[in-house]
Amino acid sequence: AQSVSQHNHHVILSEAASLELGCNYSYGGTVNLFWYVQYPGQHLQLLLKYFSGDPLVKGIKGFEAEFIKSKFSFNLRKPSVQWSDTAEYFCAAANNAGNMLTFGGGTRLMVKP
């Protein structure tokens, strides 16, 4: 069965700290991978996506993610977080024969000023 796992449910960081949120997927065949963010009181927004090509993907607001096929991982990173990065982050995956997104459980990030 297809699944996406986010092992960090809650993360608390101070401003300027580095961030890495883990995401592992279980999918057969080619997979498309996404990170979505939900800021407090706002709707889900796409941060970045990976379909093919360079496994290091750059997204908005200084975020990046690396697709490591051998590890079935797509971890999200940011070198220096800001208070405004406080949000819930969702990893998602779909096979490229369709777009039935499977979401991970989400990681709630709190950045302390």
Added chain:
Amino acid sequence: SQTIHQWPATLVQPVGSPLSLECTVEGTSNPNLYWYRQAAGRGLQLLFYSVGIGQISSEVPQNLSASRPQDRQFILSSKKLLLSDSGFYLCAFEPGHISSGSPLHFGNGTRLTVT
């Protein structure tokens, strides 16, 4: 431009009452449409998806149902709400008919509280 509208934004309903949440999409034809639920402290769960008018697929058996009476309209319903139906419901669409792995666009969501 492509937009998605979902209403109401919040809803408080007693147990056993009916439910109807509506979602409409503008600026695209024949979108794939999705209903997700985000329960408190949990991730997003796909409830229903539709690739065309009258075509509904259910991912999770429950007392909810979905309908697509028009190309860009997607309705989530229940005849009798349960307490466990409380949560945050999100409608989403993917432009166009042929899926290419393009990202979903989400509505602002409906927070449903069943009392």
